[in-house]
Amino acid sequence: MERIVYVNGAYVPESEAKISIFDRGFLFADAVYEVTSVLDGKLVDNAGHMARLERSCHELGIKIPVSAEELVEIQRTLIKKNGVEEGGVYLQLTRGAESDRDFSYSEDIEPTLVLFTQAKQLVNSAIAQKGIKVISYDDIRWRRRDIKTTSLLPACLAKHAAHAAGASDVWLIEDGYVTEGGSSNAYIVTQEGTLVTRPLSNDILHGITRAALMKLAEDSDLKIEERLFTIEEAYAAKEAFISSATTFVWPVVAIDDREIGEGKPGPVAMKLRDFYIRTAREMAE
Incomplete structure (x- = not known):
């Protein structure tokens, strides 16, 4: 079964996931990320990861488009949809996409939020x-x-x-x-x-x-x-x-x-x- 990923508000099969070629994460690595481990289908130390995400975004002036509670719900939904018992949830937040490539950016740019799960053995390594x-x-x-x-x-x-x-x-x-x-x-x-x-x-x-x-x-x-x-x-x-x-x-x-x-x-x-x-x-x- 194809993995389900999250892209800007939608849960889609990974083969259908798309972002703009003008996204600043793609063009400039203008983006932050977090990886939260999953054990027994549950998130480990997630509050710390979400706090660090917020700090990273504050330092770079990147907006977080959803609340902390919504982010956690997205993570848990992906874990459930993909049946992940052990592994991780990858979260990437970019400054967003504009109409063309430019080093400068507008203050009202809308961010791009992507999450996906990765199943892997963590404990019996x-x-x-x-x-x-x-x-x-x-x-x-x-x-x-x-x-x-x-x-x-x-x-x-x-x-x-x-x-x-x-x-x-x-x-x-x-x-x-x-x-x-x-x-x-x-x-x-x-x-x-x-x-x-x-x-x-x-x-x-x-x-x-x-x-x-x-x-x-x-x-x-x-x-x-x-x-x-x-x-x-x-x-x-x-x-x-x-x-x-x-x-x-x-x-x-x-x-x-x-x-x-x-x-x-x-x-x-x-x-x-x-x-x-x-x-x-x-x-x-």
Whole structure:
């Protein structure tokens, strides 16, 4: 059965979904997005994703054409229509389309809202059980990474380079310090057992899963340091891992072909992953 998607107020088969070629999301990546994970047919941490969407739109001056309650209802309707038990809901909001291509835009432009579901296995993930390899890669993105825009070409190029090198992802480097993963937040656990991750700023995405993990780590009495760390410090770490909406927690077992710790998923990463999944299932709506 063909997947049902949402486009500007209508639920349609994906083959019938259309937007204008003059849409600014298509022409300029003038758009924001969110991905909310789905467990047991329910939305995980969705309030955080909707709050971040609102913040991104405020920063860029993009109008949200429906209420927060309507957005949630659209998400739930798509989950039901497509029978998704596990996976995610992708939401993209562009500034909209005008009559022709122009860098400037009018203030009364009507936005374009698109949502679709993706069914995928999140909990019983073979990748999470064996861990991933990453490579370091120069961070060439713009300076407002805290806004979740669709300007993802640098991340696409970085991830392609990782795959070409036999790795799964990248850890991006700026001024000698790790910023984040290709589409995730990055963490290390020092030899002394301290959880280290970069502090929130315009330089990284304010991850919704990151926020939940930091609370869970605190509840687990882990020592936490939000500070910059170098790739050399990561090489010497006891553990490393990433987090995002659809990975939850994935251990990093090698960076630039250097084994991290024992070269296998570490206890801190796996404990936080299990703790997060259990909590997410309890709190999903």
